Amino acid sequence: MNRYTFHGCTRYAVKLDFMAGLLMKATEMAGTNQFRGVQANIGEVLAYRNMFWAISTAMATDPVEGPNGTVLPNSTYATAYRVFAPMVWPKVKQIFEQVVAGNLIQLPSSSKDFLNPEVRPYLDKYYKGSGGVSAVERVKLMKLIWDSIGTEFGGRNELYEINYAGNHENIRLETMKMAELNGQSDKFKAFVDLAMNDYGLHGWTNEKWINADEGINADLIQLRMN
Secondary structure, eight states, rough: HHHHHHEEEEEEEEEHHHHHHHHHHHHHHHOOOTTTHHHHHHHHHHHHHHHHHHHHHHHHHHEEOOGGGGEOOOOHHHHHHHHHHHHHHHHHHHHHHHHHHGEEEEEEEESGTTOOTTTHHHHHOOOOOOOGGEEEEEEEHHHHHHHHTTSSEEEEEHHHHHHOOOOOOOOHHHHHHHHHHTTTTHHHHHHHHHHHHHTTTTTOSSSSSSSOOOHHHHHHHHHHHH
């Protein structure tokens, strides 16, 4: 469990590196990369990328004790990867479909179209990208994006990521069970009890807090009790 999730999370983060690069290049070639909404969507993909690299780093640098004096990638952080990865990939795909949009539909059928001397002038004229990008370069990128999200391969890849870590309910149940087994659940509830023990019907009970104004304090306590 520790090692397979560490591998899976790192692999997933590398995939998001690639997808972020695809989205950046696609919007640059379309000339839409300066639009506020497009930039916000790119930022969202980058945030997902950053999150999974952070999880991978945390698993490696905050390990748990293994057998015979060894250490293993932290399985608590792995539960975050297992739950969020199936949710993020469809969202990244949706961003591509919304931002790159019709560029993925209006494409030549194959490279043979560029080799046709009668068709080639039209492709060079109408499929060229922004900033002097040639039609061949732009179509090549769009075909790569389509292969990543829209083809049979892209569809199988999405299904793979959604189900890689296990059943969609079970990965959440195991997250809760792990918290119960390693004592985190008790720790979290004790944290709440510690806060609730600080006040009662007659004000603060912890000597660190001051009942300077009983009227104001009573109002505060009443708000908390409600």
